[in-house]
Structure formats: structure tokens, C-alpha cells
Amino acid sequence: MSTLLRARRILTATDDLHDGWLAVDDAGTVIGSGSGTPPRTETAVTIEGTVLPGAVDLHAHGALGHDFATASVDGAARAAGHHHARGTTSLVASVATGPVPETIAALRRLSGLVTAGTLAGLHLEGPWLSPARRGAHRADLLHAPDPAELDAFLTAADGALRIVTLAPELPGATDAVRHLVDAGVVVAIGHTDASADEVRAAIDEGAALVTHLFNGMPPLHHRRPGPVGVALTDDRVLVECIVDGHHLDPSTVELVQRAAPDRLVLVSDAMAATGCGDGERVIAGSAVSVRDGVALLADGSSLAGSTITVQDGARRLLDGGTPLPAVVAATSTRPARVLGLPAPLTVGAPADVVVIDEAPGTAVSSHGAQSAPWRVLDLRTIPAVAR
Known part of the structure; x- marks a missing residue:
């Protein structure tokens, strides 16, 4: 099983992807990323906002x-x-x-x-x-x-x-x-x-x-x-x-x-x-x-x-x-x-993902933290947090 995240912008340690996609396996590990047309996966979700590493x-x-x-x-x-x-x-x-x-x-x-x-x-x-x-x-x-x-x-x-x-x-x-x-x-x-x-x-x-x-x-x-x-x-x-x-x-x-x-x-x-x-x-x-x-x-x-x-x-x-x-x-x-960790959101790294509204001063609510400008995506409940 794999999940495809799509967003107008996705930032990884190495890439700034516009019209981007991120493929994540069922263990929560990034298995691919890119711009434009993505590969077919079992689950595809479009995220409102900009996706970046935690x-x-x-x-x-x-x-x-x-x-x-x-x-x-x-x-x-x-x-x-x-x-x-x-x-x-x-x-x-x-x-x-x-x-x-x-x-x-x-x-x-x-x-x-x-x-x-x-x-x-x-x-x-x-x-x-x-x-x-x-x-x-x-x-x-x-x-x-x-x-x-x-x-x-x-x-x-x-x-x-x-x-x-x-x-x-x-x-x-x-x-x-x-x-x-x-x-x-x-x-x-x-x-x-x-x-x-x-x-x-x-x-x-x-x-x-x-x-x-x-x-x-x-x-x-x-x-x-x-x-x-x-x-x-x-x-x-x-x-x-x-x-x-x-x-x-x-x-x-x-x-x-x-x-x-x-x-x-x-x-x-x-x-x-x-x-x-x-x-x-x-x-x-x-x-x-x-x-x-x-x-x-x-x-x-x-x-x-x-x-x-x-x-x-x-x-x-x-x-x-x-x-x-x-x-x-x-x-x-x-x-x-x-810390010797994998480069964030690159292939083989954990899919530790947050979502922001990039506009300065704009807050995006997160789980249980209404003043926080960052949403932490829990891939186990992603259909509930995606829009």
C-alpha cells in the first residue's frame, strides 16, 4: 500500500516542488517525489497549503x-x-x-x-x-x-x-x-x-x-x-x-x-x-x-x-x-x-510532514493547537486532515 500526497508546493531537503507530489509507503517512508503528473497509488490526497518537513x-x-x-x-x-x-x-x-x-x-x-x-x-x-x-x-x-x-x-x-x-x-x-x-x-x-x-x-x-x-x-x-x-x-x-x-x-x-x-x-x-x-x-x-x-x-x-x-x-x-x-x-x-538522520522528505526518509499557509502572519490551525501556524500530518488519519 502507498499514499500519494499532492500540494501546490512541496519542499524537501533537496527540492522545491511546484505542483508537487510525495509518495509514501505504508511504513511512513518516502518512496518518491516529483512535480507534475504523479504515479498511480492506492490512495491519493490533495493537501491545501504548502507541505514541508517537520x-x-x-x-x-x-x-x-x-x-x-x-x-x-x-x-x-x-x-x-x-x-x-x-x-x-x-x-x-x-x-x-x-x-x-x-x-x-x-x-x-x-x-x-x-x-x-x-x-x-x-x-x-x-x-x-x-x-x-x-x-x-x-x-x-x-x-x-x-x-x-x-x-x-x-x-x-x-x-x-x-x-x-x-x-x-x-x-x-x-x-x-x-x-x-x-x-x-x-x-x-x-x-x-x-x-x-x-x-x-x-x-x-x-x-x-x-x-x-x-x-x-x-x-x-x-x-x-x-x-x-x-x-x-x-x-x-x-x-x-x-x-x-x-x-x-x-x-x-x-x-x-x-x-x-x-x-x-x-x-x-x-x-x-x-x-x-x-x-x-x-x-x-x-x-x-x-x-x-x-x-x-x-x-x-x-x-x-x-x-x-x-x-x-x-x-x-x-x-x-x-x-x-x-x-x-x-x-x-x-x-x-x-544527528545523522536522512535528508528530510527525500527517498528513504520518514514522511514527517507539516503543512503551512505560507502567507506571513497567517495561522493554520493544527490538531488541538488552535494558535499554531503548522499542521502536523498524521498519515494514519490523512483522509480526515486532507481537503
């Missing part, structure tokens, strides 16, 4: 009051479900700094959700971060990488650990980068006070990602370029950006798009209050206050994650005039590549 979020701490570092398995699944219903079809759960035994327990607890396919992997953000650029991470829990601790984390995650953020200037960081890369883990540079030379040295050892560029690092200086200067000029690294209107000014986002147009990756950095109202929370051991959807440390000294999903950031880019293919690359294609 987002891949490399950096999210939770939602609906659940923090991945402390949530139960059920709570973590609920948090992941919130992101999925809003167009993020692959989610990496970020575990922020905590006491080492609690971090080990979290990695063990969440690894089963990776095996089940609820999560696309785990991301360890801390404890190997710079106290000078700690953001919401508790200073007393931060320290240099320890080889035994590193192995304990890898063992606890049982293959589910996909990304580790660390500060490359810390003692032992170079060895840690090498060890993690050899273990198949993506090393991200973040929460760092490193010099440009220290950042380049980590990249030489295999670091391939920069965690939420501009945030958790010194600002760009014309004589001391630091992490930002290297990130914007070294083609070996992809750069995360949180496009929520608070972490980065729109002009800064444009700077990244101009300097590194083929390396931008949108992430949410969503914390537990995502999907909730304003109130008091705890993240990475620090008290956080959420007001008007903005998460700040209780003392107001730092932002503490966001309350968005990746597709909220994508909508901001679209509203600002970024072409849809560039948005798809930043939300789906590049982050999928980081």
Missing part, C-alpha cells in the same frame, strides 16, 4: 511544566508531545546542569524515550561550562571535564547521547572533545569565555556546533573575536540561533544569515514554562521568573531559555522575509544532518 530541534529543555533534567518518563513524553504538535517532529531533549548523580539518572531515564522514538536523542548542557558565562546554570555545579564522569554519562545514556555542550577553555576540555567525537557524540561550543584560538583548537579536534550563538559567550570584539568571530567565519561549524525576539535582535539574526547563510540552525532552547502561563520556575538549579512569555533569572541578570518552539522562530524568519527554502534548511535539513 522541524528538528537540537536544543529544548522541556514544556508544559516538565524539565527534561528532572521529569518523569511520562512528563518528558508530554513535553515532547507539546513540541511535536507544533511542528517539531524530531526533538533532542536537553539536560541542563545538575548534580552529577541526578544527571546520570536523567540520562538513564530518558534513554528509553530515544529507543522508543519519542525523542531523537539527548543533549548534555553542563556541567562543563564556564562560570563566567553560565547564564542560568548554577555556578557551584560547574567544573572542568573529568574522564571518569564523561564515561559515566556515556554509559548512562546507552547510545542516546547525541550532543554535548562544553567550554573549550576548561582544563581537560580538548581531551574531552576528542573522546566524545570518537564516541560519535556531536560536540557543541557554548557557555564559554574562550579565546578565538581556544575555539579553533576545539574545532580542530572535531567540535561541529556552536550552542545558541551570542548567548552564553563574550560579545564580538574587533580585536578579540572570541567564539562569535570564529563561529561566523569558520565553515566547519553550524551555529544555533534562538529566534524568539528576545535572545537576538533581528539585525543580529540578519548578520548571521549574511555571514553564515549555509550554517544557521534554529533551536528553541525551550524551558519548562513553554506552553504554560507566566510564573516561577527552576532551571539548571536556578530560580526563574517568566513574565509575558520571557524567562529570566529571578534576579533579572540573564535570560533563562525561551518559551517558544522552533516553528515559532521559523515564523519570525518568514515574516521578516526569509525565503521558505532557507527556513526549511535551518529548521530541518541542517539539524537532521547533525
Whole structure:
């Protein structure tokens, strides 16, 4: 059995198809795509709107009051479900700094959700971060990488650990980068006070990602370029950006798009209050206050994650005039590549499909999420969602 999706426009990792079609087998895998006259299939459905791949979020701490570092398995699944219903079809759960035994327990607890396919992997953000650029991470829990601790984390995650953020200037960081890369883990540079030379040295050892560029690092200086200067000029690294209107000014986002147009990756950095109202929370051991959807440390000294999903950031880019293919690359294609996933919506890839109305500012209702501008297509119920 196979299903044929037709739409006036379909975007994949490689093609922008007008009068497009996508053929999907009964296992939910893409088996073909093209424009114009499609092949015959058992079921053919015309979709109103533009079809594109679901987002891949490399950096999210939770939602609906659940923090991945402390949530139960059920709570973590609920948090992941919130992101999925809003167009993020692959989610990496970020575990922020905590006491080492609690971090080990979290990695063990969440690894089963990776095996089940609820999560696309785990991301360890801390404890190997710079106290000078700690953001919401508790200073007393931060320290240099320890080889035994590193192995304990890898063992606890049982293959589910996909990304580790660390500060490359810390003692032992170079060895840690090498060890993690050899273990198949993506090393991200973040929460760092490193010099440009220290950042380049980590990249030489295999670091391939920069965690939420501009945030958790010194600002760009014309004589001391630091992490930002290297990130914007070294083609070996992809750069995360949180496009929520608070972490980065729109002009800064444009700077990244101009300097590194083929390396931008949108992430949410969503914390537990995502999907909730304003109130008091705890993240990475620090008290956080959420007001008007903005998460700040209780003392107001730092932002503490966001309350968005990746597709909220994508909508901001679209509203600002970024072409849809560039948005798809930043939300789906590049982050999928980081995780070693198939190129989205190409032959052999899962048919993780969302539908949007491309007009800026226009919301398209989704299942149970009336304010979301993205509809997630569940191929098992496709006759009910097609028009």
C-alpha cells in the first residue's frame, strides 16, 4: 500500500516542488517525489497549503511544566508531545546542569524515550561550562571535564547521547572533545569565555556546533573575536540561533544569515514554562521568573531559555522575509544532518510532514493547537486532515 500526497508546493531537503507530489509507503517512508503528473497509488490526497518537513530541534529543555533534567518518563513524553504538535517532529531533549548523580539518572531515564522514538536523542548542557558565562546554570555545579564522569554519562545514556555542550577553555576540555567525537557524540561550543584560538583548537579536534550563538559567550570584539568571530567565519561549524525576539535582535539574526547563510540552525532552547502561563520556575538549579512569555533569572541578570518552539522562530524568519527554502534548511535539513538522520522528505526518509499557509502572519490551525501556524500530518488519519 502507498499514499500519494499532492500540494501546490512541496519542499524537501533537496527540492522545491511546484505542483508537487510525495509518495509514501505504508511504513511512513518516502518512496518518491516529483512535480507534475504523479504515479498511480492506492490512495491519493490533495493537501491545501504548502507541505514541508517537520522541524528538528537540537536544543529544548522541556514544556508544559516538565524539565527534561528532572521529569518523569511520562512528563518528558508530554513535553515532547507539546513540541511535536507544533511542528517539531524530531526533538533532542536537553539536560541542563545538575548534580552529577541526578544527571546520570536523567540520562538513564530518558534513554528509553530515544529507543522508543519519542525523542531523537539527548543533549548534555553542563556541567562543563564556564562560570563566567553560565547564564542560568548554577555556578557551584560547574567544573572542568573529568574522564571518569564523561564515561559515566556515556554509559548512562546507552547510545542516546547525541550532543554535548562544553567550554573549550576548561582544563581537560580538548581531551574531552576528542573522546566524545570518537564516541560519535556531536560536540557543541557554548557557555564559554574562550579565546578565538581556544575555539579553533576545539574545532580542530572535531567540535561541529556552536550552542545558541551570542548567548552564553563574550560579545564580538574587533580585536578579540572570541567564539562569535570564529563561529561566523569558520565553515566547519553550524551555529544555533534562538529566534524568539528576545535572545537576538533581528539585525543580529540578519548578520548571521549574511555571514553564515549555509550554517544557521534554529533551536528553541525551550524551558519548562513553554506552553504554560507566566510564573516561577527552576532551571539548571536556578530560580526563574517568566513574565509575558520571557524567562529570566529571578534576579533579572540573564535570560533563562525561551518559551517558544522552533516553528515559532521559523515564523519570525518568514515574516521578516526569509525565503521558505532557507527556513526549511535551518529548521530541518541542517539539524537532521547533525544527528545523522536522512535528508528530510527525500527517498528513504520518514514522511514527517507539516503543512503551512505560507502567507506571513497567517495561522493554520493544527490538531488541538488552535494558535499554531503548522499542521502536523498524521498519515494514519490523512483522509480526515486532507481537503
